Amino acid sequence: MGEVLSYFQNFLSKLKGGSIHILACLLVVLLAGPEIVLAMELSALVEVMGASTFLLMHWYAFLAYIEPAVKKFKEFEGMQFFVPRLDDITSYPALVIHAVPGRSIALLFLLSLYLIIGAGVYSVVI
Incomplete structure (x- = not known):
């Protein structure tokens, strides 16, 4: 020995x-x-599935978080608001004009005028 x-x-x-x-x-x-090859493949599968599940969970949580705001926005815009598909836009480029949310653009325009005029008045007062 x-x-x-x-x-x-x-x-x-x-x-x-x-x-x-x-x-x-x-x-x-x-x-x-051959078990070592199987272990390497399974560990790679766990890595991929873990990352994709993590990102998918956060994506759906984000969608659930913004869903009430999107519903309110669609109620505010009424029946005029829609999002066209990409192939529809490539076929009919003028369709983009109809997808513009009219009430929101008008509200943003009035808000910007209010801010510009308010800044002008504020600068005159000081």
């Missing part, structure tokens, strides 16, 4: 640096067999 141990120690002393690590990796691959 002592001969085998001294032979093994002599063999390990001859292997220096990275070659011992290569030998250990080869030993693990030989002992594990």
